[in-house]
Amino acid sequence: MRPPSHRFHGRNYRRGRGARPGQVSLAHNGVLFLDELPEFSRAVLETLRQPIETGEVVVARANAHIRYPCRFLLVAAANPCRCGYLSDPRHACSRAPVCGADYLGKISGPLLDRFDMRIELSAVPLADLDIRTPSEPSAPVAERVSAARKVQARRYSGSKEIKTNSDLYGSFLDEVATPDPEGRDLLLRAADKFGFTARGYHWALRSARTIADLAGSEQVRSPHIAEAVGYRLLLVNGG
Numbered sequence: 101m102r103p104p105s106h107r108f109h110g111r112n113y114r115r116g117r118g119a120r121p122g123q124v125s126l127a128h129n130g131v132l133f134l135d136e137l138p139e140f141s142r143a144v145l146e147t148l149r150q151p152i153e154t155g156e157v158v159v160a161r162a163n164a165h166i167r168y169p170c171r172f173l174l175v176a177a178a179n180p181c182r183c184g185y186l187s188d189p190r191h192a193c194s195r196a197p198v199c200g201a202d203y204l205g206k207i208s209g210p211l212l213d214r215f216d217m218r219i220e221l222s223a224v225p226l227a228d229l230d231i232r233t234p235s236e237p238s239a240p241v242a243e244r245v246s247a248a249r250k251v252q253a254r255r256y257s258g259s260k261e262i263k264t265n266s267d268l269y270g271s272f273l274d275e276v277a278t279p280d281p282e283g284r285d286l287l288l289r290a291a292d293k294f295g296f297t298a299r300g301y302h303w304a305l306r307s308a309r310t311i312a313d314l315a316g317s318e319q320v321r322s323p324h325i326a327e328a329v330g331y332r333l334l335l336v337n338g339g
């Protein structure tokens with residue numbers, strides 16, 4: 101990761117009068133959470149694409165171009181449609197299915213393609229709110245994440261550019277994330293059937309590498325591929 105290049109009171113700042121780090125730069129090395137994603141204007145959503153790719157944002161001013169770093173984890177939430185009832189069996193969305201298509205259609209395919217994981221959550225009935233369902237406590241999950249990050253730190257200790265699986269690209273990605281033959285076959289079939297872009301294909305590989313690390317598996321296998329592919333299918337066509 102490149103060192104922060106923004107100095108609020110440095111030379112660049114004075115040259116680019118009026119330029120200030122925005123929300124994406126303030127989220128540098130952290131999480132940027134966008135609630136109700138389709139409510140953001142299309143122009144704002146589309147300007148996210150470049151910073152997601154490059155990890156920096158360029159602010160153009162008459163006398164200078166200012167670069168701010170912005171390596172963030174992007175998390176977004178959205179209702180299935182404007183009224184919110186599209187997938188709720190207890191309510192009827194009066195405008196289904198256009199309500200959902202109109203609403204989620206505001207998120208362009210290229211932006212959606214940049215989300216590694218998409219998860220659909222269903223509404224919890226009021227009567228179930230006080231039912232305690234057994235779930236795994238956070239502490240063991242944190243341990244698993246920490247162990248997976250240690251594995252990655254060891255694997256990439258010789259590389260300056262790559263710190264975690266999300267930084268993988270090119271031949272390095274092939275080297276460490278090529279699945280077993282069954283997994284490779286599954287990924288190729290899924291990519292063909294669901295029309296993955298090259299970006300989608302590579303991100304599925306990176307996600308599968310992480311899923312394998314969390315499972316303590318040195319080799320990426322077909323169950324890891326299946327899980328990663330599953331995270332990419334939802335809303336793949338914006339509806």
Ligand SMILES: [Zn+2]
Pocket residue numbers: 181182183184185186193194195196199200
């Ligand atoms: Zn609706």
